[in-house]
Amino acid sequence: MQHAETISNEMRKAIDNCMSCSTMCEETIAYCMDMPGTMMDAANMRVLMDCAAVTKVCADMMCRMSSMHREMCGMCARICTMCAEMAMKMPGDAQMMKLAEACRACAASCQTMAGATV
Numbered sequence: 001m002q003h004a005e006t007i008s009n010e011m012r013k014a015i016d017n018c019m020s021c022s023t024m025c026e027e028t029i030a031y032c033m034d035m036p037g038t039m040m041d042a043a044n045m046r047v048l049m050d051c052a053a054v055t056k057v058c059a060d061m062m063c064r065m066s067s068m069h070r071e072m073c074g075m076c077a078r079i080c081t082m083c084a085e086m087a088m089k090m091p092g093d094a095q096m097m098k099l100a101e102a103c104r105a106c107a108a109s110c111q112t113m114a115g116a117t118v
Contacts (some may be wrong), residue, residue, distance in 0.1 A: 011062055014073065014109040018059035021080060021106035025052035028087075028099045044086050051083040055106055062113070074114035080107035
């Protein structure tokens with residue numbers, strides 16, 4: 001399987017981090033929707049939804065070795081950083097801390113893949 005050989009360990013880590021982050025975002029969206037009251041405003045929910053979508057697309061683009069994957073990784077690093085910062089504003093919530101951790105890991109690996117600074 002020649003394609004798999006072209007994916008470096010660094011890229012594989014970024015793909016895995018993107019998929020983990022996307023999953024954590026989706027879980028957090030459901031968590032927030034199930035919470036009584038208004039845990040999160042609409043703007044923060046949009047950040048979560050954007051992060052879930054962008055991380056999934058970014059992983060897909062790296063898997064198929066898209067010529068645009070570096071640019072997408074740069075965008076992914078930015079949205080993940082934004083999402084982590086939003087989650088860190090709720091330090092007493094374990095779900096939000098898990099989200100922040102997943103977002104930070106994804107941002108770091110995507111920043112490396114993009115060759116850019118967030």
